[in-house]
Ligand SMILES: *Cc1c(COP(=O)(O)O)cnc(C)c1O
């Protein structure tokens with residue numbers, strides 16, 4: 001299918017085989033546009049096969065798939081009950097091959113890189129994107145370069161290294177690494193699938209597509225998304241827009257972008273009605289996956305929030321940890337960033353912005369076990385006993401709860 005890239009700000013166009021992430025003119029991110037989309041949706045195969053009418057790849061290589069996507073939409077009982085919302089849902093992205101939504105975009109990015117003949121791919125990331133690109137690079141047999149910042153916590157390094165990429169620690173800020181990676185990529189023929197690369201964004205469309213299917217094409221009122229670079233937010237909104245453009249749905253939900261109080265570049269600009277994000281000086285939050293202090297798609301998220309009528313807000317680390325515990329009480333264990341949407345929903349209900357009758361989908365972006373250190377904040381009673389005391393110990397619990 002005919003596909004081009006268009007600058008999200010100035011509208012300048014680039015051809016499909018120019019592997020650019022940003023506009024030469026204004027520096028803003030690019031996105032893929034299609035001459036015509038085909039509304040058929042197949043049942044079988046990988047996401048790129050299933051939704052092939054929304055992608056430019058003729059022949060997709062199914063061997064590159066690790067079974068990403070097709071994640072459940074789980075209706076909340078405990079959290080929904082506590083907040084008084086009947087139709088509260090978790091789109092559970094923790095169930096992806098590398099335990100975050102990133103796998104959707106990585107599959108797309110790898111497919112794009114291969115279709116242009118690349119033998120090398122890479123990414124700049126400190127967490128989930130790194131693991132995802134390392135895994136899919138291994139799967140596709142590509143030489144994979146992962147650039148992480150020198151300050152990356154030790155618990156995150158080996159879960160990336162295990163896939164066997166070239167893992168390089170680099171001193172410097174994320175946005176400097178991002179820019180440098182594009183130069184390195186041109187120099188050595190490495191396609192960098194960074195956080196808001198056009199085809200990474202294209203992968204996130206499938207979250208919206210699946211929500212539409214799972215809700216029988218009757219879209220929710222709100223979709224609440226934890227936002228860092230802005231790539232996932234852009235992709236989810238683009239997915240709804242494309243399904244609407246081909247007549248599969250009638251409406252587009254309002255999107256809520258959630259950030260952490262300790263790193264709120266988009267939420268702050270939204271609040272102050274600015275058109276541009278400013279770099280946050282000393283970012284600090286337990287939700288490391290939404291800690292990008294200078295988000296490369298921040299300005300585009302602001303433009304899109306304006307069109308969409310959604311909003312951006314912040315939540316505290318304390319609220320995030322409370323939400324993590326509450327979700328786990330009904331079996332869904334997200335990493336801190338992934339629990340920010342529930343924390344935000346709580347706030348917005350108490351402010352009267354969200355109503356009990358609203359249909360709300362929270363994007364649970366990544367799995368709790370990714371960040372075991374966050375559990376240091378978890379205070380739960382644990383019963384200890386010798387074997388011969390077990391009857392008594394359980395007896396107390398059973399009697400206590402009857
Ligand atoms: C990457 C990530 C985000 C942020 O997504 P962006 O596309 O960078 O805005 C949120 N939560 C988790 C768990 C992530 O891995």
Ligand SMILES: [Zn+2]
Pocket residue numbers: 007008009010011012023024025026027028
């Ligand atoms: Zn431009």
